[in-house]
Amino acid sequence: MRVWQFSEMPYTPAWGVDTESLRVTLPNSNYDPKLGAEIYRRQFENYLLADDLGFDLMSNEHHSTATCLQASTSVILSSLAGSTTKARLLSLGNPIANRPDPVRVAEEMAMIDNMSGGRLEVGLIRGTPAELSSVNANPARMVDRFWEAHDLILKAWTSHDGPFNWEGEFFQHRQVNIWPTPFQQPTPPVWVTVGSASTARRVADEGHVIATLLGGYSSRSTFDAYRARTLELGRPYPKSDRFGYLALVSVGATDEAGLERARLMQPHLDVSLLMPQQFLNPPGYAPVEANVAALKRGAKGSLSTHQQVGSGEGKDVMLGKKLPSLASVKRSMDQGLLFAGSPDSVLQQITEFSRAMGGIGHLLMLGHAGYMSFEDVADNIKLFGNEVLPALRELPEVDEADLAAERDELRRTVP
Amino acid sequence: MSLTLEESAASLSVRDIDVHGVTTELYEGGSGTPILYLHAGEGLRPSAPFLGLLASAGRLLAPVHPGFGVKPRPPSFSTIGDLAYFYLDLLDQLELDKVDVVAADFGGWIAAELAVRSTARLSHLVLAGPTGIKCSDREDRDIADIFALGRAELIELMYADPAASQVGESSLREDFDGLSDDALTSIARSRESLAVFGWSPYMHNPRLRQWLHRIDIPTLVLWGACDRFTLPKYGESFAAAIPEARFEVLEAAGHYPHIEQPERFAEVVANFLEIKSSSVVTGRPS
Numbered sequence: 001m002r003v004w005q006f007s008e009m010p011y012t013p014a015w016g017v018d019t020e021s022l023r024v025t026l027p028n029s030n031y032d033p034k035l036g037a038e039i040y041r042r043q044f045e046n047y048l049l050a051d052d053l054g055f056d057l058m059s060n061e062h063h064s065t066a067t068c069l070q071a072s073t074s075v076i077l078s079s080l081a082g083s084t085t086k087a088r089l090l091s092l093g094n095p096i097a098n099r100p101d102p103v104r105v106a107e108e109m110a111m112i113d114n115m116s117g118g119r120l121e122v123g124l125i126r127g128t129p130a131e132l133s134s135v136n137a138n139p140a141r142m143v144d145r146f147w148e149a150h151d152l153i154l155k156a157w158t159s160h161d162g163p164f165n166w167e168g169e170f171f172q173h174r175q176v177n178i179w180p181t182p183f184q185q186p187t188p189p190v191w192v193t194v195g196s197a198s199t200a201r202r203v204a205d206e207g208h209v210i211a212t213l214l215g216g217y218s219s220r221s222t223f224d225a226y227r228a229r230t231l232e233l234g235r236p237y238p239k240s241d242r243f244g245y246l247a248l249v250s251v252g253a254t255d256e257a258g259l260e261r262a263r264l265m266q267p268h269l270d271v272s273l274l275m276p277q278q279f280l281n282p283p284g285y286a287p288v289e290a291n292v293a294a295l296k297r298g299a300k301g302s303l304s305t306h307q308q309v310g311s312g313e314g315k316d317v318m319l320g321k322k323l324p325s326l327a328s329v330k331r332s333m334d335q336g337l338l339f340a341g342s343p344d345s346v347l348q349q350i351t352e353f354s355r356a357m358g359g360i361g362h363l364l365m366l367g368h369a370g371y372m373s374f375e376d377v378a379d380n381i382k383l384f385g386n387e388v389l390p391a392l393r394e395l396p397e398v399d400e401a402d403l404a405a406e407r408d409e410l411r412r413t414v415p
Numbered sequence: 416m417s418l419t420l421e422e423s424a425a426s427l428s429v430r431d432i433d434v435h436g437v438t439t440e441l442y443e444g445g446s447g448t449p450i451l452y453l454h455a456g457e458g459l460r461p462s463a464p465f466l467g468l469l470a471s472a473g474r475l476l477a478p479v480h481p482g483f484g485v486k487p488r489p490p491s492f493s494t495i496g497d498l499a500y501f502y503l504d505l506l507d508q509l510e511l512d513k514v515d516v517v518a519a520d521f522g523g524w525i526a527a528e529l530a531v532r533s534t535a536r537l538s539h540l541v542l543a544g545p546t547g548i549k550c551s552d553r554e555d556r557d558i559a560d561i562f563a564l565g566r567a568e569l570i571e572l573m574y575a576d577p578a579a580s581q582v583g584e585s586s587l588r589e590d591f592d593g594l595s596d597d598a599l600t601s602i603a604r605s606r607e608s609l610a611v612f613g614w615s616p617y618m619h620n621p622r623l624r625q626w627l628h629r630i631d632i633p634t635l636v637l638w639g640a641c642d643r644f645t646l647p648k649y650g651e652s653f654a655a656a657i658p659e660a661r662f663e664v665l666e667a668a669g670h671y672p673h674i675e676q677p678e679r680f681a682e683v684v685a686n687f688l689e690i691k692s693s694s695v696v697t698g699r700p701s
Contacts, residue, residue, distance in 0.1 A: 139614070
């Protein structure tokens with residue numbers, strides 16, 4: 001298993017200023033550039049520490065939010081391409097349905113692939129509902145736009161005979177002929193984040209890596225949809241390197257210490273989706289059927305476009321009145337959103353979770369979240385890197401005998 | 416106007432109509448001069464009393480915009496022009512002439528786009544709180560951002576009397592008890608389709624205003640005095656861009672005067688439709 005260290009780079013000093021919103025509407029007067037510059041500096045220190053310890057590194061992208069100072073995945077990864085030497089670099093990812101120019105995405109990613117000597121992995125993602133207003137991308141028909149952008153990017157990377165033309169429904173280009181080409185041929189590994197079985201099937205068609213973010217145990221059905229589709233296409237049973245999962249990870253010297261640290265991280269689950277309802281459910285983001293179900297629940301019923309996470313203690317936590325309870329930490333652990341405890345416990349939890357998923361090859365480790373100090377993060381990364389990572393790297397594919405039974409079961413479901 | 420509000424609401428029939436491969440629902444009632452009603456962006460409210468009142472003034476045709484009802488949006492429809500041409504096709508197919516178009520909000524935008532293309536089959540145009548044009552500078556919005564406001568804020572901006580937002584097929588109800596799945600589907604799909612056509616540029620076509628001079632039929636622009644969603648001064652600008660258009664304000668009404676003041680609305684519309692089109696504007700034969 002590969003482990004990808006990741007921080008959203010939260011700007012926690014602004015958490016709690018507006019108890020209804022961390023996203024879209026929170027004025028940036030609550031951002032202090034001097035403090036922000038220091039946060040970036042410390043974040044890159046911890047990325048380099050993780051590189052030294054044998055982690056791979058992940059970046060993402062969000063806009064207009066105090067939950068994430070990574071406003072451009074390209075900027076973060078181009079810096080890491082120059083400052084690291086070993087780690088593979090994952091963008092998870094480029095919100096390509098929100099970007100007006102997919103060819104530019106293809107160029108930027110090709111540059112970073114060259115600058116890193118072929119260490120880049122490129123996630124193409126749909127993005128959260130909150131992003132739409134911030135970047136003025138139309139939430140309706142996003143999925144169609146996503147796949148057209150995907151097709152254009154893949155073609156831009158793999159076309160080498162001079163300019164090609166693109167007159168699509170959403171994107172138009174006369175002369176596509178990117179320089180540089182990707183370092184890795186024909187393309188860097190491509191990832192797509194997935195939340196539904198139907199998307200998983202489409203990603204399986206492409207053979208890309210799929211990842212679920214904080215999807216908990218229900219991720220299994222998503223992964224199985226990918227496996228079933230792969231078999232349906234007459235291809236070999238997909239190996240674990242096709243599957244990634246993002247969770248919070250908190251390691252301490254003892255179980256108690258690991259759980260205590262997790263209380264600092266739990267606010268990530270409690271508050272990071274806090275925003276006015278209309279930004280959580282922009283028109284067309286969720287299917288009509290899901291919105292009908294939400295209307296039946298009435299004005300107070302929410303539309304679950306995301307896995308419902310969190311302890312419900314969010315507002316008190318945001319106001320800095322208290323940290324989440326141990327009980328809410330344990331609830332998150334039960335849901336598979338958080339692995340926490342001593343190195344041995346965390347290793348066991350991850351191994352068991354992977355087994356429950358039918359085998360995952362990539363752990364996307366949110367090793368920094370919520371109210372952790374940078375020292376906490378460094379300690380977390382060191383403990384994990386020294387005492388958990390070596391064993392995970394050696395983790396065999398999920399037991400062959402078990403796998404045979406599961407393959408047979410899946411095959412029975414394939415038409 | 417001999418019917419009660421309840422009777423008039425119940426007097427409509429509904430059928431599917433296919434126009435060049437696009438099927439939508441068409442509500443109909445009454446007889447006489449054809450009145451085409453183009454509904455607001457929140458969707459058609461089939462139980463709204465003003466529809467029955469319009470049906471007592473003529474032959475009412477109230478179609479559901481493609482993408483705003485039970486049926487899926489046609490995949491190839493993505494601009495306001497698609498809807499305008501759809502309705503021009505519908506008028507051709509039904510061979511309707513001297514049609515009075517009455518339209519509200521987003522429907523008013525469609526009606527204006529339709530009328531700048533051709534008024535050949537039209538007689539009068541009534542626009543109630545239309546969207547669709549840009550008047551103020553680049554940092555000011557003429558139309559409140561419906562996608563960025565919560566329910567309570569929208570009710571405050573759109574209604575003179577908040578209670579009017581809680582009846583029938585209103586999209587801003589606190590609860591939707593008693594509405595059929597079809598009605599809920601229409602509300603949900605309307606919200607999505609409104610984004611398809613109106614997300615960006617937000618609820619307007621930057622090019623439309625310069626062509627409004629082409630509207631050569633008697634036009635009434637109606638505004639709710641209490642409309643804070645689109646201010647009456649926007650309506651005045653809208654009317655000013657259409658040759659000899661009349662501008663009228665209805666008291667005790669917000670953005671949906673047809674919903675909040677159905678009888679007054681129907682009366683004002685009926686009075687306006689009495690005007691002979693040849694007595695106004697340019698020399699087009701009537």
